[in-house]
Amino acid sequence: MPKLESGTPRIALISEHASPLAALGGTDAGGQNVYVAQVARHLAALGYVVDVFTRRDDPGLPEVLAWVPGVRVIHVPAGPAAALPKEDLLPLMADFTRFMAGFMAREGSYDLLHANFWMSGLVAADLARMLGLPFVITFHALGKVRRLHQGEADGFPEARLAIEERLVREAHRIIAECPQDEADLRELYAADPARIVTVPCGFDPAEFMPQDRREARQRLGLDPDEALVLQLGRMVPRKGVDDAIRGFARALRGRDLSARLLVVGGNSPDPDPALTPELGRLQAIARAEGVADRVTFTGSRERAALRDYYSAADVFVSTPWYEPFGITPLEAMACGTPVLGARVGGIQFTVVDGETGSLVPPRDPAALGQRLGDLLTDAPLRERMGQAALQRVRTHFTWEGVARQLAQVYREVGQEVERTRPPTVPAAAQTTSPITVERAFQGLIAALAHSRAALQPQIGAAAQAISECFERGNKVLVCGNGGSAADAQHFAAELVGRFRLDGRRGLPVLALTADTALLTAWSNDVGFGDVFARQVEAFGCPGDLLLVISTSGQSPNVVAALQAARTRGLTTLALLGGSGGAARPLADLPLMVASTDTPRIQEIQLLALHLICELVEEQISAAVPASLPTAARLNPPGAASPLISALQISAPQISAAQETRKGANL
Structure with a gap:
């Protein structure tokens, strides 16, 4: 893979269900979409040429979209051009693979494939076998961990577990997003520690930075004097929004607090349970807890507005049952807001308990309510934590830093591939053009795949x-x-x-x-x-x-x-x-x-x-x-x-x- 050492390296980011173009907050649009978008942008800023391959879910999307300088989004025709639950996409991955093989035969191959999620990993592994390309994978979530927490509610096929085990064996590198992710890979999948590299997620300082709290509230039409708790993310049960509501209700009990919980996210800007079914359940919980008049569901919001929401809040709450990483806590910290998070996955890595925020056990509304009440009644503590949070994310969790770490992983993989490549025929002994030979092999492989x-x-x-x-x-x-x-x-x-x-x-x-x-x-x-x-x-x-x-x-x-x-x-x-x-x-x-x-x-x-x-x-x-x-x-x-x-x-x-x-x- 000489291009990773010199010249212009080409990287294929594969993200079968999570497009960098998707509106966030819906059932299947969240952290992975942000990760792919930001990694692509910042790799391009480092001089890489990046193509993002994602499934076409709208007939109006072009096959190739020049998105930002150095980055194209390739919409893969695999299955109907319509939104489908990601749990139903596995049968479409063979078509996804065939399209990518044909695309590379027409437009040239890549130096490295970076798969995101296990189904994209399957595509990358099959292409690696066909074309001899190296690949790395960021799982974003592990099937065995998901099964532990969701049991029968997990809608993914049983084949996921065997496929993930194969990917752990075959990937040149596995990108763990936090120490817990690395431990799960080693303990549940027997992953080779030498091939695991921990690279966290990040935030963009040009996108998220502190704003004046009162001015942010004014722009959002919020009460400038009411204590504000923010919960922001996808509206799915495992995100623990129900625990945030119950904990908020407990924080108000016995305390003279004028406070509001703002719940941002959903399948549309309209907070309608018909459009986002999870909202109906959450609204019923707010009524049962006696805080329906203190909880506001906003629906989804444009990404450009999120900075004001983070900055307007006194406390950001993120209490999922489990979380491979969690990007929203970083974004809140980047806006100078302390985070009250569940002690799971990446959140326990990014939030330093007692310093940049607080950690509580998952699915424990009582502990959440006690800690939230303490934070809402102690403004100096919130201020100190917010400043510490800002310093921590700026030091350790920028997307630029993430891209540089990934680039180093790519270079190391390239060097390994070069060391194991069979010796080349001396130029004087070559009787055919290596370009012609490579083109023929690529064409045959693509035709075979089709x-x-x-x-x-x-x-x-x-x-x-x-x-x-x-x-x-x-x-x-x-x-x-x-x-x-x-x-x-x-x-x-x-x-x-x-x-x-x-x-x-x-x-x-x-x-x-x-x-x-x-x-x-x-x-x-x-x-x-x-x-x-x-x-x-x-x-x-x-x-x-x-x-x-x-x-x-x-x-x-x-x-x-x-x-x-x-x-x-x-x-x-x-x-x-x-x-x-x-x-x-x-x-x-x-x-x-x-x-x-x-x-x-x-x-x-x-x-x-x-x-x-x-x-x-x-x-x-x-x-x-x-x-x-x-x-x-x-x-x-x-x-x-x-x-x-x-x-x-x-x-x-x-x-x-x-x-x-x-x-x-x-």
């Missing part, structure tokens, strides 16, 4: 159709032009002879490209456009199968062969590239390679042919009586091959296509 999911079921269905053709006592005809002609003969040779299994019977496959006398005579005397169709008329019988191979699907002789095969009642298979051309609608089963690059199409077609040969051999040998020798015993009757079991393929789509064709011919 074709992988689509071709798996098609290959299985093609193999089964060919096997059934042989079992009926029929034969296979195969043809193509140029390199595809060679592939056709190669395919015939593998099945007439053998591909992997010794001792099986020969299979009747006829390559229509192999009879040079007929090819040249008919082409010279009649025309090349009918050279394959003539052989289909001569050799093809109802129940036989024609396989054509073409990179474009536009060759007239291939199209004519398919038309002749349909007329004579043959099943038609076509291994095609690009859009499939005129051949695609003539095939009962088109096997499409997702590329327009002819060499890449040919390479993947050859892989498909080899896989079909392997599957056909396994199916044919499995059908041989157990009394026969050699290959028959390798796959006893009824035992599906591992590849067939994995694909779980049948051929209903071919039968359906044939029935449709018969109906059309009537």
